[in-house]
Amino acid sequence: MSAFHKIIATVKSAIERSPRTAPPAHPASPGVIVPVTHDARRAELISQFARELEAVGGAFLGIFSPDEVRARTVALARDIGAHTAAIGAGVTLDTAAVARALEQAGIAVIRPGASGDAERASYRERLAGCDLGIVEANAGIAATGTLAVIGTSASPNSLTLLPPANLIIVNADRMRADLAAAVSAIGAETFTTKRVALITGPSRTADIEKMIVLGVHGPRKLYALAIWPNEV
Amino acid sequence: MAAAKPDPIPDFLETSRKGVADADLRRKLENSTGRHLEHVAHMRAEFPGYDGERDVARRIKEDAIGRLDELLIELKQKLEANGCTVFVAADAAEARDYIIKIARKASARHVVKGKSMTTEEIDLNPALQAAGMEVVETDLGEYIVQLRRERPSHIITPAIHLSKEDIGQLFADQLGIAYTAEPEALTAAARERLRSIFLGADLGVTGVNFAIAETGTLVLIENEGNGRLTSTLPETFIAVMGIEKVIPKLADLSHFLEILARTGTGQKLTTYTNFISGPRREGELDGPRAMHVVILDNGRSAMLADPVMREALYCLRCGACLNVCPVYRRIGGHAYNSPYPGPIGSIVSPNLFGSAAAKLPFASTLCGACRDICPVKIDIPRILLHLRWKETQAQPPTKWPADARRTRAGVRRFARMARHPRTLRLLSRIGGWMLRPFARDRYLRRMPGPFKNWTRWGRDFPAPGARRRKPRGEG
Amino acid sequence: MPEVRLFATCLVEEFYPSVIESAALVLERLKLKVRPLRSAFCCAQAPFNEGLRDEAVDLARRFLKSCEPGTPVVIPSGSCTSMVKIFYSDLLADDPALAKKAAAMRPWLFEFSQFLVNVLKVKYVGARFDRTAVYHPACHLTRELRVVDEPRLLLGAVQNLRMVDFRNPEECCGFGGAFSVKLPHISAAMVEDKIVRIKESGATAVIANDCGCLMQIGGALHRQGLQVETFHLAEVLAAR
Numbered sequence A: 001m002s003a004f005h006k007i008i009a010t011v012k013s014a015i016e017r018s019p020r021t022a023p024p025a026h027p028a029s030p031g032v033i034v035p036v037t038h039d040a041r042r043a044e045l046i047s048q049f050a051r052e053l054e055a056v057g058g059a060f061l062g063i064f065s066p067d068e069v070r071a072r073t074v075a076l077a078r079d080i081g082a083h084t085a086a087i088g089a090g091v092t093l094d095t096a097a098v099a100r101a102l103e104q105a106g107i108a109v110i111r112p113g114a115s116g117d118a119e120r121a122s123y124r125e126r127l128a129g130c131d132l133g134i135v136e137a138n139a140g141i142a143a144t145g146t147l148a149v150i151g152t153s154a155s156p157n158s159l160t161l162l163p164p165a166n167l168i169i170v171n172a173d174r175m176r177a178d179l180a181a182a183v184s185a186i187g188a189e190t191f192t193t194k195r196v197a198l199i200t201g202p203s204r205t206a207d208i209e210k211m212i213v214l215g216v217h218g219p220r221k222l223y224a225l226a227i228w229p230n231e232v
Numbered sequence B: 001m002a003a004a005k006p007d008p009i010p011d012f013l014e015t016s017r018k019g020v021a022d023a024d025l026r027r028k029l030e031n032s033t034g035r036h037l038e039h040v041a042h043m044r045a046e047f048p049g050y051d052g053e054r055d056v057a058r059r060i061k062e063d064a065i066g067r068l069d070e071l072l073i074e075l076k077q078k079l080e081a082n083g084c085t086v087f088v089a090a091d092a093a094e095a096r097d098y099i100i101k102i103a104r105k106a107s108a109r110h111v112v113k114g115k116s117m118t119t120e121e122i123d124l125n126p127a128l129q130a131a132g133m134e135v136v137e138t139d140l141g142e143y144i145v146q147l148r149r150e151r152p153s154h155i156i157t158p159a160i161h162l163s164k165e166d167i168g169q170l171f172a173d174q175l176g177i178a179y180t181a182e183p184e185a186l187t188a189a190a191r192e193r194l195r196s197i198f199l200g201a202d203l204g205v206t207g208v209n210f211a212i213a214e215t216g217t218l219v220l221i222e223n224e225g226n227g228r229l230t231s232t233l234p235e236t237f238i239a240v241m242g243i244e245k246v247i248p249k250l251a252d253l254s255h256f257l258e259i260l261a262r263t264g265t266g267q268k269l270t271t272y273t274n275f276i277s278g279p280r281r282e283g284e285l286d287g288p289r290a291m292h293v294v295i296l297d298n299g300r301s302a303m304l305a306d307p308v309m310r311e312a313l314y315c316l317r318c319g320a321c322l323n324v325c326p327v328y329r330r331i332g333g334h335a336y337n338s339p340y341p342g343p344i345g346s347i348v349s350p351n352l353f354g355s356a357a358a359k360l361p362f363a364s365t366l367c368g369a370c371r372d373i374c375p376v377k378i379d380i381p382r383i384l385l386h387l388r389w390k391e392t393q394a395q396p397p398t399k400w401p402a403d404a405r406r407t408r409a410g411v412r413r414f415a416r417m418a419r420h421p422r423t424l425r426l427l428s429r430i431g432g433w434m435l436r437p438f439a440r441d442r443y444l445r446r447m448p449g450p451f452k453n454w455t456r457w458g459r460d461f462p463a464p465g466a467r468r469r470k471p472r473g474e475g
Numbered sequence C: 001m002p003e004v005r006l007f008a009t010c011l012v013e014e015f016y017p018s019v020i021e022s023a024a025l026v027l028e029r030l031k032l033k034v035r036p037l038r039s040a041f042c043c044a045q046a047p048f049n050e051g052l053r054d055e056a057v058d059l060a061r062r063f064l065k066s067c068e069p070g071t072p073v074v075i076p077s078g079s080c081t082s083m084v085k086i087f088y089s090d091l092l093a094d095d096p097a098l099a100k101k102a103a104a105m106r107p108w109l110f111e112f113s114q115f116l117v118n119v120l121k122v123k124y125v126g127a128r129f130d131r132t133a134v135y136h137p138a139c140h141l142t143r144e145l146r147v148v149d150e151p152r153l154l155l156g157a158v159q160n161l162r163m164v165d166f167r168n169p170e171e172c173c174g175f176g177g178a179f180s181v182k183l184p185h186i187s188a189a190m191v192e193d194k195i196v197r198i199k200e201s202g203a204t205a206v207i208a209n210d211c212g213c214l215m216q217i218g219g220a221l222h223r224q225g226l227q228v229e230t231f232h233l234a235e236v237l238a239a240r
């Protein structure tokens, strides 16, 4: 018997000494009861999201059409005095266009590249030295002001980890009421194959006398904006 | 190489005496824990679903622990399918040896650690250091206590026993920065130090908050981002978890997350909830090349076999029971001589560390504040009582000082006499007569026998039977 | 006249006889026939909390033998009531006959304020007590029995009594039975901090429904030479 099976057997015999309990019935997560129009519901979720995000020290820039996003991103980069920005591939947004707009405004752009050891090391180094990381979230959570960011080869995890400031974009259609709804929208399949991070505000600590300080390891500044998709 | 002889574990009575004598420590604890309790009260008040979620979360744990064998098999399979290497360790030594083996194989020199009580439990850091590696704790609080060569004094807020001035002095001495007591500046200094350490690290070790069997996903919860860095940057990543961390389904998770941060830190959700299922995949630019998961028993299956103890395995390590505990708040975490202090420590430590921790279950008035705040409603007082009873049966018996032995003998004698109320009433009347002449306005200043410690420690003793007449309405 | 049994508890018998007299008086004024339960002396909590189960079972047996379902037993202590009402089920788990008796007795066991407010449905008992006081909610009363409002309602109806708040009232006073002498340094530190908060409130009296707390808080107040008195709820309700 392998060591693993020995422990499993121990656990099993331990369990048998007292009875099992039935698995709980999960209560449905509290949804909306009053029917509202799709637009009204979306707007309501986004305003709740914005409130919650600000409460944890993030900044909500507003709701923009896909075309306006480019100009707003450039304006943000200018406002915070960014010289270089790193950007990952979008989920619903054409971030290549955003990258071009940044470059036209004179801001250097770092894009994910090949995955060889040397390329990875240099990408990491450049990320650590850049001023702003930009990604699009896969989903948002209104109840907590949370952004669900999925790491991929075209939008690596480090983008929301190494730069001192982040802009995270979220599509209004992907805003969910609560955690349970967001997790089920992302789906079990994604969780097994990708890294998912739920990000709720800038990095923070309360380790010194329980006083809150932002930006301990991750980004000190977190900006978010919502895209209002063009109607078809 | 001969392993260094571990220091004998100091006695709880001694260390707790040091704790209460430190007025400064008590003030710091009162401030910090008080602030936490205010946040929690606020969170609970504005989230009407709180109590319902607690019940659901508890039932999920009951179910999971009740079929832990199946879930562990499923978890191991799924993690392996996701590309992880899984090792199940029966005890601390096995876990340490495995981790050191992996570290050596990866030729690791610089180890970064995310906050993990489980690695404290198995004393991993000294073992890695003895194997020639440099180990840096990266959670700010852990980093601070590591610089002081101390253990964490709290499972969530490791440096809760220190003031900002203490930390300012520490950083001035050890990091060579100009003295400041500004939390912002201190945090910035640590960030700078740790960032360069992160970029040069070749092995990352963290704990685990939940392991989802269905998907083979580890969930890591944190505020600082150091856990994300630790699990993302180094080429080798090792996650260490107790067997009890497994939950069945992805859909179960939200029920825990809704209550965990609310109780643990007074937030709706912590800043980062990280889902990690495996190492870097083809084409990805970050994440470890190899990922190992160490699943540790170390006495947990023995707790599982004890029907009263079992619910201790539901613990989420949120730390709230420490903050609300009137004993913890007076003596601090170091007094417990265990990585797990406070109420949860008092029930878990005797199972993990045996006779060295046998006194801890007595360090409670059974006031029940811990059970009331616990997000999964663990009946800690009931378990304490159970462990007290087990302690009285222990062979060899626990070494108590003479006064504590006298107390127990006194209680036993009293209990035997109380079976004969009439005799006891007569005896106590005689005792009362004898003591009454020494009383001054119904109180005695000094008591003999088992009550000696009462009057020796700041309290007068009510003279037996002196309070006969009921008070009158006038003030 | 309906009958109730009144169980004094060991601490009251030894140190606070006036509590039992007061409790009896309050109940009699409410037209009840009060019969003391004197064939038991202790609820078994003292040995139970020390881990001495066998000794505790003996005392529990004795207690259960001295009462019958059908007649309420009133106990002027949250802690002892919790013992007989709640902890007996754990203590007696291995003795089915006793466990059965304990379960049958459970609905007939009442803490004093619980009985007045929830069973007799009274709040005003004609008491007058001219003091400024804080109420200390005892731990077992609050967190085992969930008796939170009852004592406060009764105190609210006492003439001339001015109740004031103090910080963190629910935190334990540090008594804990044998704990108070076994880990006396911790116990003393707990009551010391409690007294700091009581002092801040400006109260001249502390009221509680548990004699353990009264011993602990009263003993520390007296040692510090403070002019703050301690009273059991029953004493306050009996005063005129």
Ligand code: SF4
Residues within 6 Å of the ligand: B314, B315, B316, B317, B318, B319, B320, B321, B322, B344, B370, B373, B374, B375, B376, B377, B378
């Ligand atoms: S016992 Fe409960 S309150 Fe204490 S740390 Fe564990 S989950 Fe939190």
